[in-house]
Amino acid sequence: MTRVIRFNAFDMNCVAHQSPGLWRHPEDQSWRYKDITYWTELAKLLERGRFDGLFIADVLGTYDVYGASDEAAIRQAAQIPVGDPMLLVSAMALVTENLGFGITTGTGFEHPYPFARRMSTLDHLTNGRVGWNVVTGYLPAAARNMGQTDQPAHDARYDHADEYLEVLYKLWEGSWEDGAVVRDAERGVFTDPAKVHHIGHTGTHFSVPGVHLAEPSLQRTPVIYQAGSSPRGVRFAAENAEAIFTAAPTKALLRETVSTIRAELELAGRDPYSAKIFNLTTIITGETDEDAHARHAEYLAYGDPEGALVFMSGWMGVDLARYGLDEPIGNVDSNAILSAVKAFQSASDKGGEWNVRDIAEWGEIGGMGPRIVGSGVHVADTLQEWVEETDVDGFNLAYAITPGSFAEFIEHVVPVLTERGAYQSTYAPGSLRNKLLGHGDRLADEHRGASYRVGGPNSTIIERPSTLPSSSASTAAQPARGR
Numbered sequence: 166m167t168r169v170i171r172f173n174a175f176d177m178n179c180v181a182h183q184s185p186g187l188w189r190h191p192e193d194q195s196w197r198y199k200d201i202t203y204w205t206e207l208a209k210l211l212e213r214g215r216f217d218g219l220f221i222a223d224v225l226g227t228y229d230v231y232g233a234s235d236e237a238a239i240r241q242a243a244q245i246p247v248g249d250p251m252l253l254v255s256a257m258a259l260v261t262e263n264l265g266f267g268i269t270t271g272t273g274f275e276h277p278y279p280f281a282r283r284m285s286t287l288d289h290l291t292n293g294r295v296g297w298n299v300v301t302g303y304l305p306a307a308a309r310n311m312g313q314t315d316q317p318a319h320d321a322r323y324d325h326a327d328e329y330l331e332v333l334y335k336l337w338e339g340s341w342e343d344g345a346v347v348r349d350a351e352r353g354v355f356t357d358p359a360k361v362h363h364i365g366h367t368g369t370h371f372s373v374p375g376v377h378l379a380e381p382s383l384q385r386t387p388v389i390y391q392a393g394s395s396p397r398g399v400r401f402a403a404e405n406a407e408a409i410f411t412a413a414p415t416k417a418l419l420r421e422t423v424s425t426i427r428a429e430l431e432l433a434g435r436d437p438y439s440a441k442i443f444n445l446t447t448i449i450t451g452e453t454d455e456d457a458h459a460r461h462a463e464y465l466a467y468g469d470p471e472g473a474l475v476f477m478s479g480w481m482g483v484d485l486a487r488y489g490l491d492e493p494i495g496n497v498d499s500n501a502i503l504s505a506v507k508a509f510q511s512a513s514d515k516g517g518e519w520n521v522r523d524i525a526e527w528g529e530i531g532g533m534g535p536r537i538v539g540s541g542v543h544v545a546d547t548l549q550e551w552v553e554e555t556d557v558d559g560f561n562l563a564y565a566i567t568p569g570s571f572a573e574f575i576e577h578v579v580p581v582l583t584e585r586g587a588y589q590s591t592y593a594p595g596s597l598r599n600k601l602l603g604h605g606d607r608l609a610d611e612h613r614g615a616s617y618r619v620g621g622p623n624s625t626i627i628e629r630p631s632t633l634p635s636s637s638a639s640t641a642a643q644p645a646r647g648r
Contacts, residue, residue: 171558173216181472183532184464185469205260207571212261225307230478230479237486250270265601299405334614336364341377394411402426407439439602443559450539470529473528474525544578
């Protein structure tokens with residue numbers, strides 16, 4: 166059977182997300198990010214194109230590695246100014262019925278207790294179409310502005326995130342039983358207290374003794390997204406994620422990455438295909454190959470090398486402002502740079518040694534993932550080749566201009582993939598989890614979070630006697646279920 170490819174649109178509540186300088190293009194509308202109609206129009210476009218979801222990135226700091234300052238980031242609108250992603254979702258959900266929403270928030274700077282309520286609220290308001298992209302943070306500026314001297318060590322951030330997720334699973338999965346809300350007007354009981362449990366969490370980082378403030382939503386736990394690429398990050402994703410993002414620029418690197426993730430999922434006691442894997446990709450397309458390449462050249466004319474180096478410096482942790490644009494990359498003392506550039510070189514048809522300018526040109530449109538340029542047929546052929554040769558499930562589509570890049574993909578590529586049976590012709594029913602994974606609205610039983618349900622092996626609820634008043638004086642209090 167032809168494999169159906171999954172697609173998310175990749176955006177951010179800011180200007181020119183990962184394509185610095187493209188905000189100057191006359192067709193780009195990212196400057197409208199402050200206008201709620203921009204987001205509702207985008208959501209309706211994506212649903213017409215049957216995208217699985219809109220994935221909204223976020224940062225809580227500035228890119229200030231380049232030049233040891235945030236000046237270039239501010240000048241280039243390199244993800245600043247930036248708004249909160251969560252506040253966009255309710256409006257978009259109102260004008261759509263099936264589109265999913267992946268929201269990025271970090272585990273390092275907010276207590277899990279209020280966050281659990283906000284996500285449950287959004288899951289209610291979207292009728293179960295919310296996902297959460299778990300990030301542990303990487304920008305030092307974010308840590309400084311939250312009262313820390315720097316980000317904690319890499320693995321320590323994941324240890325902290327492990328407990329953060331533990332608290333959330335206890336609240337989402339274990340605090341309220343199914344059927345706790347009875348709405349019994351005769352007895353004057355809205356919720357049965359015996360079916361709402363204090364989670365009694367005491368850990369290294371958090372103490373959360375009480376109950377979840379929100380009643381269970383359709384999914385309870387939102388779909389968990391994650392993008393860790395280090396060994397510790399991949400292990401964290403294998404234990405928690407249901408959608409995993411990668412940014413491999415070549416098929417060879419992506420094949421290796423996907424294979425590693427599938428193996429880690431098995432080690433975590435899960436089916437190796439229990440999480441969908443999406444690779445960051447930018448598509449520039451048109452009616453013909455010639456049209457697409459002309460469009461690509463047009464976009465490149467608006468790209469900004471300094472903005473690209475601001476991003477690359479932040480992502481790689483190396484101040485590229487210390488080097489000349491024509492300086493060979495071998496002079497840059499960083500394993501992160503060398504390994505990334507080696508991957509970029511293998512994906513590029515440019516010969517010879519790369520210099521800093523080459524890194525900037527690579528990152529001017531769409532970030533660190535591959536860039537596919539061609540007609541709808543060419544793009545469809547290429548996407549199917551990547552899926553067949555790497556075992557990836559789908560693609561997280563960055564844009565050159567918005568919403569134009571998404572509209573062009575829908576116009577030229579979606580019909581070709583649909584005709585081939587490689588694109589969903591209709592949405593599956595139910596929640597985002599069921600649409601994406603096809604096993605219902607709730608976490609799979611083998612998922613780490615499921616173990617925190619009432620009666621599960623990791624349940625830590627504090628028992629209380631039932632106090633539900635009876636409907637008559639002779640009727641005893643109702644016993645709690647699932648004890």
